[in-house]
Amino acid sequence: MFRCRTAWFSKSVNEAHLKFWVQEGGTITGWRKADFIFSEDATSSDTLRIYESKDFLWDKVTVFHSLFLSTCEKRQSVRSVSIGHYVLPPVSVQHGKDYSRFIDLFMDSLQKYSGELSDYHSKHFPCLNCGVCVCLTTTKSNEM
Structure with a gap:
């Protein structure tokens, strides 16, 4: 499941x-x-x-809660688990809330979306009324 992947583990894990x-x-x-x-x-x-390193401050690293691994083990899959649900921010970002409630999300409990899905392309916006894609052209004045 994690072949060719590397990880670091905190002593808290x-x-x-x-x-x-x-x-x-x-x-x-x-x-x-x-x-x-x-x-x-x-x-x-x-x-x-x-969290105090330059790498973290410059968004080069992200810390994940190890509950991600528990969920992967339960599902016997890494692809069916969204690691984004397991980001562990510094305490100052958590604002004292019970962060474990945020982490304890399971795909089965998420509300299903019944609308139409479409890819997003920058500079291309689908018209909400007719569905036709509207393209915005870039001019030199827009690029500055």
Whole structure:
């Protein structure tokens, strides 16, 4: 499931998650070289160091809650789980809310969308009345 992927694990992460990562073909590495960074506690000292790094401040790394791995294990799939639901922001961003309620989302509990889906292309906007695509042309004055 995680073959050819690397991850860093905070000391706050349950050892079972780490073992599952390795069992499914993942490799453990330093956080600066990892494809994924996992933590269970935004206040953990090793996670705090990542939040204070230039890489984090410049949006080069994202910390994910390790519950992502639990969900992957339950579903026996990584493709059916949206990792975006497991972003673990710094405590200052969490505003003291019960963040675990945000993390504990399952695809089955999400409301289904019944409308028509279409791809978004920059500079192309579908007309809400007739559905015809409207293209905006770029001029030199618009590019500045």
